[in-house]
Amino acid sequence: MTSQKKxxxxxxxxxxxPAGFYTAQQxxxxxxxxxxxxxxxxxVPFGLVRFGVAPDHPEVKNVINTFTQTARQSRCxxxxxxxxGTDVSVExxxxxxxxxxxxxxxxxxxxxxxxxxxxAGVHAAKDFVGWYNGLPSCRQLRPDLSSETAxxxxxxxxxxxxxRVLLSPLDILKMTDITQPALEALAxxxxxxxxIVGRRGPVQVACTVKExxxxxxxxxxxxxxxxxxxxxxxxxxxxxxxPRKRLTELMLKTALEVPGEKEQQRRSEASHAWxxxxxxxxxxxxADPERSRTAGIRLAVNRLEGSGEGARAVxxxxxxxxxxxxxxSSIGYKSLPIDPSLPFDSRKAIVLNxxxxxxxxxxxxxxxxxxxxxxxxxATTMNNSFDTARSLVEDMDLGTLDxxxxxxxxxSVAALLEKRGVKPxxxxxxxxxxxxxxxxxxxVGKPREKLSVTDHNGHRQEMAL
Amino acid sequence: MAAAAVRSSMGLTLxxxxxxxxxxxxxxxxxxxxxxxxSNLQRRGSFDSFRTINRHLQTSKETLTVPLLFVFxxxxxxxxxxxxxxxxxxxxxxxxxxxxxxxxxxxAKVGDNVMYLAQRHGIELEGSCEASLACSTCHVYxxxxxxxxxxxxxxxxxxxxxxxxxxxxxxxxxxxxILKPELEGIELTLPKVTRNFYVDGHVPKPH
Numbered sequence: 268m269t270s271q272k273k274x275x276x277x278x279x280x281x282x283x284x285p286a287g288f289y290t291a292q293q294x295x296x297x298x299x300x301x302x303x304x305x306x307x308x309x310x311v312p313f314g315l316v317r318f319g320v321a322p323d324h325p326e327v328k329n330v331i332n333t334f335t336q337t338a339r340q341s342r343c344x345x346x347x348x349x350x351x352g353t354d355v356s357v358e359x360x361x362x363x364x365x366x367x368x369x370x371x372x373x374x375x376x377x378x379x380x381x382x383x384x385x386x387a388g389v390h391a392a393k394d395f396v397g398w399y400n401g402l403p404s405c406r407q408l409r410p411d412l413s414s415e416t417a418x419x420x421x422x423x424x425x426x427x428x429x430x431r432v433l434l435s436p437l438d439i440l441k442m443t444d445i446t447q448p449a450l451e452a453l454a455x456x457x458x459x460x461x462x463i464v465g466r467r468g469p470v471q472v473a474c475t476v477k478e479x480x481x482x483x484x485x486x487x488x489x490x491x492x493x494x495x496x497x498x499x500x501x502x503x504x505x506x507x508x509x510p511r512k513r514l515t516e517l518m519l520k521t522a523l524e525v526p527g528e529k530e531q532q533r534r535s536e537a538s539h540a541w542x543x544x545x546x547x548x549x550x551x552x553x554a555d556p557e558r559s560r561t562a563g564i565r566l567a568v569n570r571l572e573g574s575g576e577g578a579r580a581v582x583x584x585x586x587x588x589x590x591x592x593x594x595x596s597s598i599g600y601k602s603l604p605i606d607p608s609l610p611f612d613s614r615k616a617i618v619l620n621x622x623x624x625x626x627x628x629x630x631x632x633x634x635x636x637x638x639x640x641x642x643x644x645x646a647t648t649m650n651n652s653f654d655t656a657r658s659l660v661e662d663m664d665l666g667t668l669d670x671x672x673x674x675x676x677x678x679s680v681a682a683l684l685e686k687r688g689v690k691p692x693x694x695x696x697x698x699x700x701x702x703x704x705x706x707x708x709x710x711v712g713k714p715r716e717k718l719s720v721t722d723h724n725g726h727r728q729e730m731a732l
Numbered sequence: 733m734a735a736a737a738v739r740s741s742m743g744l745t746l747x748x749x750x751x752x753x754x755x756x757x758x759x760x761x762x763x764x765x766x767x768x769x770x771s772n773l774q775r776r777g778s779f780d781s782f783r784t785i786n787r788h789l790q791t792s793k794e795t796l797t798v799p800l801l802f803v804f805x806x807x808x809x810x811x812x813x814x815x816x817x818x819x820x821x822x823x824x825x826x827x828x829x830x831x832x833x834x835x836x837x838x839x840a841k842v843g844d845n846v847m848y849l850a851q852r853h854g855i856e857l858e859g860s861c862e863a864s865l866a867c868s869t870c871h872v873y874x875x876x877x878x879x880x881x882x883x884x885x886x887x888x889x890x891x892x893x894x895x896x897x898x899x900x901x902x903x904x905x906x907x908x909x910i911l912k913p914e915l916e917g918i919e920l921t922l923p924k925v926t927r928n929f930y931v932d933g934h935v936p937k938p939h
Contacts, residue, residue, distance in 0.1 A: 326866035333860060477891040510894035622927055644895060645860055646869045654927060 284314020
């Protein structure tokens, strides 16, 4: 039997990815009188760590152990399968808790806004990544892998993840936690050549050196770059900060240097190819008129005005058509306003805030991509979330958040959910799913075999295991 | 008998070289009797945890040279951290400077991993990828007199350092620093917190 602790700060966090968990971690550590409830739309936690990080980057997913430690704290509770905005409103959460932290990330994507974007054969990178990572809403994607060339728009790390999954030997992929359906589809793939296209030049790419190195070292794949794209880049090297310099040096070397004999032979024997294409913007996806599928992409040729981060792509008027059957647009994720009452900047797609405190909304906070925009790795999100937690703790310490008002917390939310026929998934429910996935994976030499978990109706099936 | 000795020496190696975190010193563990996911990982013995152990052994070149020495010493001292007897040759005094500038002296041992050592002493150094060179959350600055005593960073460490905010000439990843006698007196400074003051949510790009 638990007695209502008058002096407990009840905090609710919406979203159980890195932002949600890192915010929770810091709040629990900072004050003994804080209780945190994490609500998650899917039946399973961890957000993009589970559904975004590439299957061949398992070390990045080690952070799940840190989050698991947090979830198992007595002052932290997880409620999966609860869709905030649909099953319960942000306003109802604000009534039930002293503070609400919105950490639900970016579930939408930026669109290219060109004709043909809706053709079969065109996918947002977020959906393609969701497909090979087992995100429930992307299970039915069925990407067409029957053509020789795939074109990826965007040159960030997500674009390189997609390229790597399209080109990696099956022997490597089959030892990862990539889903079985995706593995089977890739086994039949006819894709042999992947172009990674960006509007600007080599010095402006958004990807990082580790991922480029992985492309260069990809077995059975050779780099094919356009030397002319690198004009002037060697001269610009000396003024670049270290991270940009090391990355640009690697690209220059890959594009221009003649490799040693052994590497030359490896490249000539490789059956797959990849390359960056610079100074190109999508203008139109071209259809095969008989089948209304993607047959190619029309690209506008740009030139650069200015240099460095601020360089702008300017149209030259020239266009170029590239034959391809698969187009993946990897130009950025985008947050969505799950509640019309939130002060939302639709241009930047973030909730307006100062150091994590949502503007004009006492007791409402945000962390992660929803706070600063959808870029950055786990470390970035960690710092961002720690910053929000600091603001919350300040507000608790200063009395801006008034703990003398007793809040019902999960008790009242649970009552609402029950009335609405929503059955939350607890963390120990997730741990059952986790154990099943691990043992199914072990049977086939993979770290885990992800269950195709669906929400609401679907999840009851899984619980019977 | 021999097999058991090898298994137990493996265990000693992993604990003494800090390739696996020692949960008994985790702040969560101390305050709430946490049953940690990581110690669960060690117990499961699944394919995944075995590969994780192997990766940990591979992440630091220096850890590989520790085993023989510590199998021998381990016979005298038992599990690290439990014995009161201290071999003075083993001790390495380090100083952490935390994010608020507070100096925290720590009496450590040869073979300690700087990142896990910090965590055991409640110093707020995260290690999200668990010492596998897949993140930059254990980023520290090393004082100039000791910086050159460290082995050159692996290309993979440099790749991850490139992602760290406020990178400096004396930046290293804490999980790649294994204490040796020559590092006596080393000072490890945690990068300061930058509050995000921009009203519109703008975050300045790290260099």
